[in-house]
Amino acid sequence: MNESTPADSNSNDALPLERESPEAPVTGKVRLEAAWGSTEGDEDLTVNQKPKTKNEGHVFEQQYKPWNGQLNPRWMRNWSILRHHLLGIFKKGHRPWGVPIRLYLLVVFVASLTDVGMTLISGLVGDSGFHSVWGVSRDNLYAHVLGFLPRNMLYYPVVAALLVGGVISEDRQHGTSAMYFSRPISRFDYVSMKFISVALIQALIIHVTLGLYYLAEIITMGRGWAWIIDTLPMFLATVVSGFLLIFTYTSIGLSLSSVSKGKFFPGIALLSIILGTKVLAFIVSNLFDREILYLISPYDCLAHVGQAIIGTQPTYDQYSWTWSLASLAAMNALALYVLSTRVSSMEVTRE
Amino acid sequence: MDDDLIIKTSNLTKSYGPHIALRNLNISVPKGATGLLGPNGAGKSTFLKTILGLIQATEGEGYVMGLDIRTQGDAIRSRIGYMPEYDSLNPDMEAIHQVRYSGELLGMNPTIALARAHETLQYVGLGEQRYRNIGSYSTGMKQATKLACALIHDPELIIADEPSNGLDITARDYMIQTLTNTVKNGNRSVLMASHLMDDVERVCDNFILLHKGKLAAQGRIEDLKGFDREIEIHVWGGASRLVEAMTKIGLKVRREGRVMRILHEQEDTTSLILGCAAEVGAQVRRMHEYEASLEDLFLSIMENLGYEVKSSEDLLASPIQARKVDAPESMGGGSA
Numbered sequence: 001m002n003e004s005t006p007a008d009s010n011s012n013d014a015l016p017l018e019r020e021s022p023e024a025p026v027t028g029k030v031r032l033e034a035a036w037g038s039t040e041g042d043e044d045l046t047v048n049q050k051p052k053t054k055n056e057g058h059v060f061e062q063q064y065k066p067w068n069g070q071l072n073p074r075w076m077r078n079w080s081i082l083r084h085h086l087l088g089i090f091k092k093g094h095r096p097w098g099v100p101i102r103l104y105l106l107v108v109f110v111a112s113l114t115d116v117g118m119t120l121i122s123g124l125v126g127d128s129g130f131h132s133v134w135g136v137s138r139d140n141l142y143a144h145v146l147g148f149l150p151r152n153m154l155y156y157p158v159v160a161a162l163l164v165g166g167v168i169s170e171d172r173q174h175g176t177s178a179m180y181f182s183r184p185i186s187r188f189d190y191v192s193m194k195f196i197s198v199a200l201i202q203a204l205i206i207h208v209t210l211g212l213y214y215l216a217e218i219i220t221m222g223r224g225w226a227w228i229i230d231t232l233p234m235f236l237a238t239v240v241s242g243f244l245l246i247f248t249y250t251s252i253g254l255s256l257s258s259v260s261k262g263k264f265f266p267g268i269a270l271l272s273i274i275l276g277t278k279v280l281a282f283i284v285s286n287l288f289d290r291e292i293l294y295l296i297s298p299y300d301c302l303a304h305v306g307q308a309i310i311g312t313q314p315t316y317d318q319y320s321w322t323w324s325l326a327s328l329a330a331m332n333a334l335a336l337y338v339l340s341t342r343v344s345s346m347e348v349t350r351e
Numbered sequence: 352m353d354d355d356l357i358i359k360t361s362n363l364t365k366s367y368g369p370h371i372a373l374r375n376l377n378i379s380v381p382k383g384a385t386g387l388l389g390p391n392g393a394g395k396s397t398f399l400k401t402i403l404g405l406i407q408a409t410e411g412e413g414y415v416m417g418l419d420i421r422t423q424g425d426a427i428r429s430r431i432g433y434m435p436e437y438d439s440l441n442p443d444m445e446a447i448h449q450v451r452y453s454g455e456l457l458g459m460n461p462t463i464a465l466a467r468a469h470e471t472l473q474y475v476g477l478g479e480q481r482y483r484n485i486g487s488y489s490t491g492m493k494q495a496t497k498l499a500c501a502l503i504h505d506p507e508l509i510i511a512d513e514p515s516n517g518l519d520i521t522a523r524d525y526m527i528q529t530l531t532n533t534v535k536n537g538n539r540s541v542l543m544a545s546h547l548m549d550d551v552e553r554v555c556d557n558f559i560l561l562h563k564g565k566l567a568a569q570g571r572i573e574d575l576k577g578f579d580r581e582i583e584i585h586v587w588g589g590a591s592r593l594v595e596a597m598t599k600i601g602l603k604v605r606r607e608g609r610v611m612r613i614l615h616e617q618e619d620t621t622s623l624i625l626g627c628a629a630e631v632g633a634q635v636r637r638m639h640e641y642e643a644s645l646e647d648l649f650l651s652i653m654e655n656l657g658y659e660v661k662s663s664e665d666l667l668a669s670p671i672q673a674r675k676v677d678a679p680e681s682m683g684g685g686s687a
Contacts, residue, residue: 060478062529064537065470067505071429071458080455093451096443175439179500181405182433183456184425 077185078193085167085197101162105205108155112209115144116216123220136217136231138312141238144210145245146306152299153275156245159205161270163198164253165263168343173261177346191343195250202246210238234310241306248298248328249274251335258342274299291318295327302328357382357508357540358402362411365397372397374564375411380542384534386551386572387544389561395544398561399510403428416507429457432501436512436544439497442486446477446496449485453500464503471499475529491522498529508540509533515550523550530554581605581612582620583641589633596627612641 088095089102118134134140146152168191171177180190214235217223252273256266277297284293294300294316301324307314308321316324358380365373373394389395400406402415404424413420415427440449447468454464472481475495480488485496494514501509514530515523531554533539545551551558552572560567586593586609594611597604600623603614613624621638628635 060476062474062476062532064474064533064539066537067467067470067503069459069463069504071504072460073458076458076460077456080452080458080461083461084452084455093445093448096441170441174441175435175437176441178433178435178437178439179453180456182403182428182431182435183453184428184458185456186425 074184074189077183078189081180081185081190081193082197082200085194086200089201104162105159105201108159109205109209112144112151112155112205113212115140116209116212119213119216120220123216131221135221136214136235138234138310141210141234142241142306142310142312144213145206145238145242146303148303152245152303156202156206157249157271157274157299159202160198160246160249160253161267163201164250164257164270165267166257167194167198168254168257169260169262169266172258172346181346187340187343187346191254191339195254198254199246199250202250203242206242206246207239210235210242237309237311238306241302241310244305244328245302248302248332251332251339252298255335255338255342258339291316295319295323298328298331300324301331355381358413358415358542360402360411360413363401363408363413364410365401365406366409372564373401373408376561376566378559378566378569380540380559381557382540383557384530384541384543384555385557385559386555387542387559387561388546388548388551389567390546392563393561394564395561396512397564399433399512399542399544403431403433403510429504430507432504432506432509434494434497434501434509434511434514436516438493439500440485440493442484444485445482446472446485446488446492446499447481449496450481450499450503454503457504459504467503468499471502472496474502475499476525489522490517491519491526494518494522494526495529498526502533506539508542511541511543513545514543515545515547527553580615581641582615582624583610583612583637583639584624584635585609585637586611586628587634587636589628589631592631593628593633596631597624600627602627615640 083094085095087093088097089105115134119131119136122131122134144151166173171180181187214231218228249270253266253270256269260266274297277293278299281291281293281297281300285291294304300316304314304316304321304324305328306312307316308324314321356379358378360376360378363373363376363378364371376398387395387398397406401408402413402420404415404420404427407421416430418427418430420427440446444452447465450468450472451461451464454467455461459467469481472478472495475498477492477495477499480492485493488496494516498509498511498514501511509530511530515526518526527550530541530543534541534554541554543551543554556571556573557569558572559569590606590609590611594604594606597613602620602623603616605612613620617623624638625635627633
């Protein structure tokens with residue numbers, strides 16, 4: 001046994017002498033001499049005496065440690081906000097998204113791959129009728145992003161509501177806004193990085209699955225350049241429709257989050273605005289045969305613009321799609337105005 | 352800007368419409384520890400926001416570490432560590448990651464920020480607790496975490512807003528010790544806003560007193576405490592004669608019954624008092640040096656000296672007014 005026990009160290013305290021070199025034979029003579037002082041050669045022995053060390057355990061000593069590193073510029077600070085929110089979906093140590101939110105995102109992501117799976121199956125089965133139902137077409141591309149049930153009712157609005165709920169309101173609730181604004185982060189950087197973070201998570205679900213859907217069609221059906229060139233405009237139009245949807249839901253959602261200190265109100269208010277206005281417009285349309293109220297519904301305006309740019313059969317025929325586009329622009333402008341006003345008035349020293 | 356000054360403002364004014372939050376502040380904060388004092392609504396928070404470059408001053412100018420608060424807010428905030436009074440931590444995050452993120456927000460590389468977060472949490476005494484969720488922390492631990500967030504990039508100036516707020520005695524002592532250590536051993540400057548005079552006295556060498564947006568006083572705490580030193584005696588028999596005798600030889604005396612306070616201006620004040628007592632036959636049964644608390648002094652400045660700008664030199668130059676600080680009205684105190 002090489003390590004000494006406390007008892008050993010006590011006995012060593014009484015015998016603080018060591019042999020001159022490790023190679024010297026252990027005869028016991030040195031110990032005997034030290035114990036009894038039987039010779040006159042104590043000076044030689046004391047030369048090798050080690051300073052007495054006492055094991056006192058670890059004692060905390062507060063010691064300020066300076067840091068001489070360089071701080072990175074603005075893009076790195078912005079990247080850290082983006083990274084914090086995005087990586088929080090996947091791992092610990094970043095923004096703590098709730099487990100139900102993460103689970104729902106996973107469910108929606110998998111569910112959004114339904115058309116990808118069905119396209120692959122139709123390719124494997126080789127049934128043209130089956131493929132005409134699930135394969136890439138104008139209607140199916142539109143449905144992937146703006147289809148009423150389930151995607152644009154159960155999936156994307158709920159995802160947006162869950163994501164925007166706490167993004168700004170929690171900073172107000174916990175006072176973490178002070179952590180941002182007492183650092184060289186401008187209000188614009190703060191809000192734009194949060195906006196992009198939420199938008200990217202939605203894009204991960206909407207656009208990544210859309211891209212996979214298009215890719216599955218190419219791979220499964222062996223589509224060539226001619227088909228790609230033919231269908232690329234409507235695919236890109238669908239991508240644009242997706243961006244419009246994400247931008248609109250995020251701007252309205254974040255503006256609601258900026259006026260609240262909780263998660264529930266922004267989430268439920270966003271759903272109410274998206275689905276409530278749609279229901280109201282639908283009722284009015286059926287009762288009075290007037291579609292004008294669709295202009296106050298973000299859902300309907302997005303659907304109308306989407307139908308126009310993707311080229312599917314329009315379901316709104318009493319007014320031009322440009323009115324819906326103008327209405328969307330007005331909604332977004334109002335939401336961004338509220339958002340910027342609220343964020344610019346967020347306190348640093350107290351909230 | 353003088354190299355020894357870390358903050359300097361000239362006629363700094365901030366108004367919100369008709370309400371003037373800061374009025375013509377001429378403040379010079381030297382390196383080291385400075386206490387920012389004042390009652391609620393005095394303008395402390397507005398002052399902090401202004402020097403952080405977060406709000407624009409209406410008039411005047413200011414420099415923090417030589418940087419202009421009007422145009423170089425980002426650079427100032429890069430070199431300052433700010434510890435807010437209120438909660439500024441996400442309760443669902445572990446302290447280590449919260450502190451790391453606060454470093455990343457300054458532009459630190461994530462790996463370096465994590466290493467530095469370990470160091471700062473160790474420094475503030477949370478070494479073994481750093482992987483716990485902040486929501487499970489006590490108030491003292493949360494305050495320590497906020498301080499770690501402020502220290503992560505080793506700033507030249509730490510602004511601590513009520514650092515000992517809500518802490519028990521042990522935690523408060525530790526916080527004060529940590530701030531003191533940061534100033535003394537870390538050679539950093541601290542601007543500490545607090546209501547607790549005792550804390551300021553323990554950490555700071557200098558003070559700034561704001562009241563109603565104006566600078567009420569600034570200077571060295573030691574000067575402030577030194578200007579009002581008195582000797583208190585308890586007299587038995589011949590008290591009036593003793594007052595007369597002491598006044599006659601030029602001592603400044605305040606009296607309430609048998610208790611008298613004599614301004615301790617000269618080295619031989621004690622001998623003079625005892626000489627007078629022997630001369631008039633009065634018994635001095637108790638004699639000790641009386642030192643007004645810092646709190647008394649600040650109250651006196653606000654209540655008796657008005658709200659005009661006062662440096663500690665000004666205060667020293669007006670000891671007669673200042674002496675009336677904590678004296679009851681019957682002793683000539685009250686209004687100066």
